[in-house]
Amino acid sequence: AQSVTQLDSQVPVFEEAPVELRCNYSSSVSVYLFWYVQYPNQGLQLLLKYLSGSTLVESINGFEAEFNKSQTSFHLRKPSVHISDTAEYFCAVRLQGAQKLVFGQGTRLTINP
């Protein structure tokens, strides 16, 4: 069975600093990879996804993630964060051919002014 590990439960950074949220997965078959963001008291919104093709995927608000098959990772990065990026971020994996998402434990990103 596949599993997802988000290595940091909380990441505090200063505004305009770069940030990396780490995600590793384990699976014996090919997967699709997702990052979701959850703002306080809201549902989950899709941030970006890797299905196939280019291993670097980007979101509209400046986040990017790179699929690294050899290291089974899908780390999320942003070169300069804003206060509005404060949220919880979830990495998720979906086996190709399967319908279920498996989530990591989440990383709470806190931006300090």
Added chain:
Amino acid sequence: DAGITQSPRHKVTETGTPVTLRCHQTENHRYMYWYRQDPGHGLRLIHYSYGVKDTDKGEVSDGYSVSRSKTEDFLLTLESATSSQTSVYFCAISGGLDLFSGNTIYFGEGSWLTVV
């Protein structure tokens, strides 16, 4: 936003009482899911449905049942609520495996359930 409506959004109930949460979608998507979110656990799948009257268990299905009599509605029932079922419950939908649909699962706004 994906057309997903969860009801009720907030509920407080007593231990031992039955509770039903409703998920309604307007997207005509085939797949529907119920997840629960708890600190330190992320989201965990309770049950999911791949069509009308077709459902299957997830990783934390004990104490929960589901029903799907129409494409647009997916009900989650706690037959006899316990304090360990205090959680935030999310409904989600997906159109399927079509790459053009992005294989994306879309989430509702959540239902906060407290069992006292």
